[in-house]
Amino acid sequence: MIRQFVRFYSQKVAIVGSGPAGFYTALRLLKDPSQKINVDIFEKLPVPYGLSRFGVAPDHPEVKECQTRFEEVAHDKRFNFYGNVDIGKDVSIEMLKDNYNAVIFAYGCSEDNKLNIKGADHKGVISSRQFVGWYNGVFDLQDLNPPLEKARRVVIIGNGNVALDLTRVLLGPVDPLWKSTDITAKAISKLKESKVEHVTIVGRRGLLQSAFTNKELKELIDMHSIGVGFKGVSEDHIAPFAPLAKNLGRVQKRRLDLLTKYFQKVKNSTKTACTKEWELQYLLSPKEIIAKDDQLLSKVVFEHNVLVQPDIDVPVSIEPTGEFTELPADLLIYSTGYKGSAIQGLIEAGIPFNEKKGYIPNKDGRVSPGIYASGWIRRGATGAIASTMMDAFFVAETVLSDLDNSSTEKHGLGHYISKQNKPVVTWQDWEKIQQHESEAGTSLGKTREKLTTIDQVLELIK
Ligand SMILES: Cc1cc2nc3c(=O)[nH]c(=O)nc-3n(C[C@H](O)[C@H](O)[C@H](O)COP(=O)(O)OP(=O)(O)OC[C@H]3O[C@@H](n4cnc5c(N)ncnc54)[C@H](O)[C@@H]3O)c2cc1C
Missing domain, CATH: 3.50.50.60 (FAD/NAD(P)-binding domain)
Incomplete structure (x- = not known):
């Protein structure tokens, strides 16, 4: 659909979460012919991509090719990435509402059923979330230490x-199956000792x-x-x-x-x-x-x-x-299965949440005026990246049609974020992290060796 509408002001959109839903929503918003949409993505972790980095099986690298599209999005000059910013804790939802024309929750489902x-x-x-997160390098699951050497x-x-x-990870031989993938080195050595048969x-x-x-x-x-x-x-x-x-x-x-x-x-x-x-x-x-x-x-x-x-x-x-x-x-x-939860301050900000099913109730992505949900937190933890993409495009269309009627100028929180004590990871920082991880991988004969502590990441970009 070609939009005839002329936007007089830049419209600032905040997206909470940089997984596939966040990035695909951003991609479609930035394609708006007005070229006046600006997108700020906030990510709790100091690295982007959500379950595309931390969930998808290491022997399915083709699934992660979506990241190439996300990189293109990130290079758009109307896009900003703010990593290591936990929405609800570091920035309140009220602040987002006050400083953006639209706020889109795309923060996924990170609890267990x-x-x-x-x-x-x-x-x-x-839980599968713990085990998958452990071998894929999720920061707070590195101490899981499953007793594979005894089981x-x-x-x-x-x-x-x-x-x-x-099952493939538990039974497949490390050589040739896993040794050159981005499974963490620590998990690979544990899998080598594994007695699981x-x-x-x-x-x-x-x-x-x-x-x-x-x-x-x-x-x-x-x-x-x-x-x-x-x-x-x-x-x-x-x-x-x-x-x-x-x-x-x-x-x-x-x-x-x-x-x-x-x-x-x-x-x-x-x-x-x-x-x-x-x-x-x-x-x-x-x-x-x-x-x-x-x-x-x-x-x-x-x-x-x-x-x-x-x-x-x-x-x-x-x-x-x-x-x-x-x-x-x-x-x-x-x-x-995974389950969504309400991030801090969500309920207090008047945003509904279905505790039983673990998602933000919405109609076509619309939660309340100016507030939207996209991806797993909109539908519940189901669907592959392709369906998350279709969902994100659909929600972006809803946002764009609502923004047509919004004329208030908002300035976003970029300035505020840069003045906080907590280090913020920019896209340039992420590119440095990427480069480090792929060089570390090359030296080990792997596609990538992920950094597995937040301190390591922040130290690298100091
Ligand atoms: C183990 C596993 C394997 C999978 N394998 C495949 C596969 O092979 N192929 C396929 O197509 N699909 C696969 N999927 C499905 C795919 O991962 C999902 O469709 C997709 O990741 C959902 O995207 P999302 O952006 O909604 O959520 P997520 O990917 O979870 O992204 C949410 C992001 O929000 C961030 N966030 C959370 N809270 C906050 C906060 N308070 N402030 C800021 N940011 C926050 C998170 O850190 C995360 O980065 C797999 C899923 C799992 C669980």
Whole structure:
């Protein structure tokens, strides 16, 4: 849509959070033909990119190519990056409201959907957010120290793509898989000592309701060629669907096809040289975790579920059966999703927040006059970067149409921020950090070696 509107003043927009949602929202705003939109992005951490840096699996560097587009955005002269500025703590939401024509919350979802069962407070129970953050260099997760050198069996609760990422990291050989990626050097040496040889991925619903995508499933199945075998999934979960195969949707058909072909291949091969294996379990809900000692678990107790209305055209639900089973486990990682929370001062500033679901309620991104939400904090923690991008573009359109009617001149907080005692990371600083990390990586034969403490980052840009 070409906007005919002439903006008389520069309009200042503040974006809270520099993950994919923040950057893609900025990108679309800066494309406004008036060329009069100015964007300030505030990032709590001293480095940008959110989960694109700290979540995406290290063996999927192509996913991080979005960062090249974000760099282009950052070089626009109407864009400013203020890193190491925690909105709510360092700058109040009221101040943002007073100094910008629009404030967009794009601060993501950084809490766990907790596992509320007996024994879940044991040290051997870790969330996927913690484990992923640990190997990806999240500053405050570097002391996690998961006891991989002692654990042989890991149970993962939840079967989305993140569970499959974790399985590749836990079982894939460091050489060739991880040693040249941007997994931190500390995590690589821990993975080298790892004794983990078996991963069980458990879903509470059925095979056809698996949350992973077929692409990721195939990637994991293909690890057979490097010694990571797929123990499989019980015939009980596949057999009922065989007669229905022609009625299944394309994705479900492909999923069954992948699994069936794999079993055939394994049956036909004379010997399998796999020293590590993973399996899929279905229709089980965790009920209790039993410890072995301070560090390790002994087993996890599950209750069996049945699918209700298992007709493929009707959404299925599950019902507990009252029958229980146990799976041996030294460690348990629950990969049951991330959750958003209200940043400090949000509620006090009159901005609504849905505590139960963990997002900022909004209509088309609009929260209240001049206030918007974009990305995971707008929709809840779901969706890949492509859908976060579409969401961000959509919200930017909403903001632009509202700004058409706003004529007040605002000056932003750049001046105020630069006068504070706390060091602020500019885009130029970030480029210095980038360069340092990639040079450190090159010297170790890796794509990048991330700095893992905030002090290291701030020292570098002093
Ligand atoms: C483990 C994992 C793996 C994934 N892998 C893939 C993948 O392979 N491919 C894919 O397409 N998608 C993947 N995704 C999904 C993708 O990461 C998300 O779609 C996307 O990151 C959501 O973007 P966002 O900007 O809403 O949130 P985030 O990426 O979380 O960004 C939010 C930003 O806001 C900042 N922030 C928080 N609080 C404040 C505050 N008070 N003040 C200032 N800043 C603040 C945070 O530090 C962060 O930088 C993955 C997600 C996870 C969790």
